[in-house]
Amino acid sequence: MLRPLGNRVIIEVAQEEEKTIGGIVLASAAKEKPQTGKIVAVGEGEVLENGSTVAVPVKVGETVMFEKYAGSEVKYEGKEYLILSAKDIMAVVE
Amino acid sequence: MLRPLGNRVIIEVAQEEEKTIGGIVLASAAKEKPQTGKIVAVGEGEVLENGSTVAVPVKVGETVMFEKYAGSEVKYEGKEYLILSAKDIMAVVE
C-alpha cells in the first residue's frame, strides 16, 4: 500500500474511453489528458507555519477533478496512480 | 454536481453573442475572450496561515467579471464551466 505524506493524495485516474469514429480508434495525441479520478489514499494534512495541521479536504472514495498536468505519475504493483497535492484538486464530483 | 474546494468558484461563462456585420459572422479569432459569468458553486473559503478560514466573497447566482485567462476550463455532464480562484474575480456585476 502507498501512504501519501503531508497534504498529498493518491488518485486512480479515470481512463477516458477511446473515442472512435466509425470504428477507427483516434490516435492518443487526439485524446485530452483526463482530469478526473478516484481518491485511493490521503495524507495527514498540511503543517502550517504556526505548527497546526490542516486536514486534506477530500476523502478516500471521492471522485475529484484536478488541475491538468498536476502531480506525479507513479507505478505501484503494476497499476498507475497520480500523487498530487490536495491544492491541485479543484472540485469534488458529487 | 461539482463542489469546488478551497477558495475556488465554478462559473458558467457568458457566451458572447456572435457579432455580425451585415449578416456575416465574424471569425472566432475576432471575438474577445469573455470575462463574465454566473457563479454556480463556491468553495468553503481559503485557509490562512493562522488556521482561520476566509469565506469566498461571492454568492451562487451572482454575475462576476474575472481576470482574462484565469482558471481552468472543465467539462461536466456535457456543459463547460470555468473553475477559478476567488482571487481572480475582479468585480460583481449588480
Place this chain on the structure above:
Amino acid sequence: MLRPLGNRVIIEVAQEEEKTIGGIVLASAAKEKPQTGKIVAVGEGEVLENGSTVAVPVKVGETVMFEKYAGSEVKYEGKEYLILSAKDIMAVVE
C-alpha cells in the same frame, strides 16, 4: 453597477487630449498611455494573513495616478474602465 472585490478599485481613465501639430493629429502610437483616472468604485479592502482587513486607501471621486500597464481594462455598459489593485495606485491628485 460593478462592485470591485478585495482591494481592487474601478477607475474611469482620463482621456488624454489629442496632441496636434498645426492641426495634424498625431498617430496614436505617439501618445503616452494615460496614467490618471477617477475612482468610481472601491472594494472592501485586503484581507491580511492574520484575518483582519485593511481598507482601500482611496475614495470614490478621487483622481489618482497609477502604475503604467497595471490592471485590467474592462467594458461595462458601453464604457471602458480599468480595474486595478489599490497597490498599483501611486498617488492621489489633490
Place this chain on the structure above:
Amino acid sequence: MLRPLGNRVIIEVAQEEEKTIGGIVLASAAKEKPQTGKIVAVGEGEVLENGSTVAVPVKVGETVMFEKYAGSEVKYEGKEYLILSAKDIMAVVE
C-alpha cells in the same frame, strides 16, 4: 498636489549638469542617470501583515540617493517627478 500612497515618496530628481568638453555638449546617452533628488512628499507608510504601519523613514525636504532605475517617472503640472517606494531609497544625503 500629489499625495503618495503607502510607503511611496515623490522625488524631484536632481538634474545633472550638462558635461561639456571645450564647450561641446555631450550627447545625452553619455550622461549617467541621476540617482539623487529632493523628497517633496511622503506616504503614510507601509502596512505590515500584522496590521500595524511603519512610517516612511525620510522627510520632505531631505535629499536622498535612490536605486538606479527604481520608481515611475510622472509628469504633474508640467514638472517631472519620480514616485518610488521608500525601500528604493538607499541613503539620505546630510
Place this chain on the structure above:
Amino acid sequence: MLRPLGNRVIIEVAQEEEKTIGGIVLASAAKEKPQTGKIVAVGEGEVLENGSTVAVPVKVGETVMFEKYAGSEVKYEGKEYLILSAKDIMAVVE
C-alpha cells in the same frame, strides 16, 4: 556515518533491475530514473518561522517514493546515496 541536517533524509535508492529482451540488456537511456528507496537516516526536522520544529514524517528503514529528480546524489564510503528534503517524499510504501 552521514547525519542529515534539518528536514533532510538520506536514501539508499532502489536499483531497478536491468530490463532485458531476449537476453539483450537495454541501454541505460531506456531505463526510467528510479523513484523508490530505503530511508537510512533522517534529520531533526524543519524549524518553522515561529521557532518550533516539525519532525520528519518518515523513519529509518521505511521504503519511500520520492519526486523524480529531487535531491542530491552523494557518494560516501563507496556507496551512492540520495540526500533529499522530506518535502520531496511523496509516499511511504507499506
Place this chain on the structure above:
Amino acid sequence: MLRPLGNRVIIEVAQEEEKTIGGIVLASAAKEKPQTGKIVAVGEGEVLENGSTVAVPVKVGETVMFEKYAGSEVKYEGKEYLILSAKDIMAVVE
C-alpha cells in the same frame, strides 16, 4: 555625509593593488572584483513583519567581506562607495 537607510551599510571598497608581471600592469579585465571593504556608515536595521527592528550586525570601522556583485556603486563628493544590504555581508575580517 551619507546616512544609509534600513539594513543598508556604506562601504569604502578596498582597492586591489595592481598586479604587475615584470613591471607590466595587467589589464583591468584581469583583475578580480574586490570583495572587501571598510564600513563607513550603517543603517538603523531591518524592520521585521512583527514591527520590531533587527540591528545591522556590523559596526563602522570594521572590515568586511561581501558577496560579489552585491550592492550599488555610488559617487559622493568625488569618492566611490558601495551601498549594500547587510544581508550581503558574508563575514567580518578580524
Place this chain on the structure above:
Amino acid sequence: MLRPLGNRVIIEVAQEEEKTIGGIVLASAAKEKPQTGKIVAVGEGEVLENGSTVAVPVKVGETVMFEKYAGSEVKYEGKEYLILSAKDIMAVVE
C-alpha cells in the same frame, strides 16, 4: 580571522586527490567538484521573522557535505575558503 555573519559558515574545502591513470594526471575538467569540507567558523545563527535566533546546526571542526555549487569562494591570507549558508549543508560526516 574571518567571522561569518548570520547563519553562514566558513568551510575549508577538502581537496580531492588527483586521480591518475598509470601516472597520467587527469585534466581538472575530469574532476568532480568536491562537496565535503571542514567547518572553520560559524555565524551566530538566523534571525527569524519573530525576532528569535536559530543557532547554526553545525560546530567548528565538523566535516560536512554541502550542496554542489553553493556558497562563495573567498581567499583569505593566501588560503581558499567557502562561505555558505548553513541551509546548504546537507549532512555532517561522523
